[in-house]
Amino acid sequence: MNGAQALIRTLVGAGVGVCFANPGTSEMHFVAALDEVPEMRGVLTLFEGVATGAADGYARMAGRPAATLLHLGPGLGNGLANLHNARRGRAPVVNVVGDHARSHKRLDAPLESDIDALAGTVSSWVRRSLCTSDVAGDAAEAVAAAARGAVATLILPADVSWEDGAAVADPVAVRPAPRVADAVVADVAAALRSGEPAVLFLGGDVVAGEAGLLTAGQIAAGTGARLMTETFPARTVRGAGLPDVSRLPYPPEMAMAALAGTKHLVLAGATRPVHFFAYPGVPGTPVPEDCTVHVLAEPGEDGVAALQDLAGLVAPDAKPELLEASRPELPAGQLTPRALAAVVGALLPEGAIVVDEALTSGVGLDELTSGAPRHDRLALTGGAIGDGLPMAVGAAVACPDRPVIGIQADGSAMYTVQALWTQAREQLDVTTIVCDNGSYAILEGELDRVGAGGGGTRAEQLLRLDGPALDFVALAAGMGVPATRATTAEELADALRKALAEPGPHLIDAVLPGRG
Known part of the structure; x- marks a missing residue:
């Protein structure tokens, strides 16, 4: 061999x-x-x-x-x-x-x-x-x-x-995730019993399944602590019947506002939050200076078990507040980012996998899908754009019985647009909605945020995706993926219904305000 x-x-x-x-x-x-x-x-x-x-x-x-x-x-x-x-x-x-x-x-x-x-x-x-x-x-x-x-x-x-001379090797045993020491859990319990404002900051295994989220909700109900996740958790289970957990916002001013007044930040499967970039006159972390950070469970430790042990100490009889099933009404008229999110929330099927690389076009997506049927969301963990289309490929191969919906920014789509060809070749059940605003919109905001605002036409040209405009319908068709263009909320809803009803990959070019 x-x-x-x-x-x-x-x-x-x-x-x-x-x-x-x-x-x-x-x-x-x-x-x-x-x-x-x-x-x-x-x-x-x-x-x-x-x-x-x-x-x-x-x-x-x-x-x-x-x-x-x-x-x-x-x-x-x-x-x-x-x-x-x-x-x-x-x-x-x-x-x-x-x-x-x-x-x-x-x-x-x-x-x-x-x-x-x-x-x-x-x-x-x-x-x-x-x-x-x-x-x-x-x-x-x-x-x-x-x-x-x-x-x-x-x-x-x-x-x-x-060369010959090889032989098959047996698998190497993998140890289970280590348990958190009782003393660590007791220290966190004491902080939560203090009555001071606290946030349970969740990530990793804690948000990847319902057990961790339900236990976090139990602790929140018993202690008054707020629930929050990392800005881009790798995998999050979401939907009706789970606690309402907000994400730490990406913009630094919003992240600092979200944690303002917090005296105890408890990390469960997450790392201490920091801003993605440095900005003039802005601290590197949104955590308040007078806030104590407690590490309940490091990434790689058994965060779910740690939360269960903590719940037994601080909230043994509490019942978590759970989201009721709800969907937004289908919008009509102009196709804005929020209207796009409402269409997705209204039509999201049970068991869907949402691959979220919407970036600035994801306004309202969390809110308008929170009460939808149970689904998973995959996010851009490391900030290196271009992961959305390939992640959808992998998710569809892993879960062929579940529909995958990619909410994909236009600029980052072009980093790995070849993924559409693999979707077609493997006939994967992936529907890609391209948020087509014709620009690197996130960088337009960053230009001002870092203090480099007031750029002229030459700066603007480096942030625009026009001249020529990208034709995602033609690009998709050229790689074997059926595609259509939506310019209104009604057109997007019709296209999404059709895509979800047919097997195989589809792409919808959702034209948003700002495209030239």
Whole structure:
């Protein structure tokens, strides 16, 4: 058995059954081995950033690693942005990166690069298989490392892949998430009993399932603490029958207002909040200076169990306040961001997966979908735009029985628009709504926020997406995805109904105010 065959069989045995791939010459033995191991599903992508973003979306929804297959250092480099997002969201991903044969590396071939250094920027675990007999064991350890909520990268020299002498390795056991010490829970309980204003700041496993949210709601009901999540949690279950949990706003002035007056900030599965960027005269964090930050559960610890222990101390008999089922009325007339959100809220099906990369066009989306049927939302964890379309691919592969709706900003869509081709090829049940305002609208706001306002026409040209305007209907059709354009709320509602009723991918170009 050659190294590539042993690698794939080991991955499958460890529960990794999907590989999002953009291979090259050094990976051809891996590609050939797919015919020998039909249990591994290979999904072709036309750009490495689609492969890595799809692996991120798959991992978030499946709760287990997906693999990527990338070509040398440049291929890994093309996928780094969405691996950054995966790392920030603690998504389990296993990268297999082909490298030159060992005898060829010393020749400094044109594609030679420092793959190990590149991988280290986004990976918690990096290893290079040095001989064929090591490959399977290295692969098993990579899966175990990823399963702890990390990006793991295995570098596979071409000759190590093609040489015989490998054997399949057994999976490596993964320890469960560690429990939080009783003393930590008791300290947080004392803070909540103080009666001072408190916020439970939630993320990670706490918001990915209903158990954590219901327990957080119980604590809020018993103590008066407010509930808030990270600005971009990796996966959040939402909808009727759950507590109403607000997200920390992105703009710094709004984030500071949301936490103003808080005396105790309790982190449960989340990290201490900071602004995405520095701004003149603005502190780097929205946490008030006189607020004490308490770490109940670090990311990677069992945050749900910690909350349950805390509830037993401070709110054993409290009942959480839950959202009743509600939907907004279908709007009519001009298609604004809020009207777009109302259409989604009115028509969102049970069990949907909402991939949210709406950015500035997401006004009202949280509010108008809060009482909708139960659904999951995936968000842009690391802020590296271009994750939305690929994440939808991965989510649809992980959950083929659930509809996926992508709310996608126009500028960031162009980073990884090739994902539409993979959606068509795999006939994935993804409906993409492009928020088409013809600009990098988020940067228009940042221009003023950082004190660089008053820019002239040359500055404006760097923030506009016109001259020529992007034609998303034509782009989608050219990649095999049926597409239509909506300019009113009624047209969007009609198009969304039709897309949700038909299998396979669809795209709706929602033309919003601001497009030239």
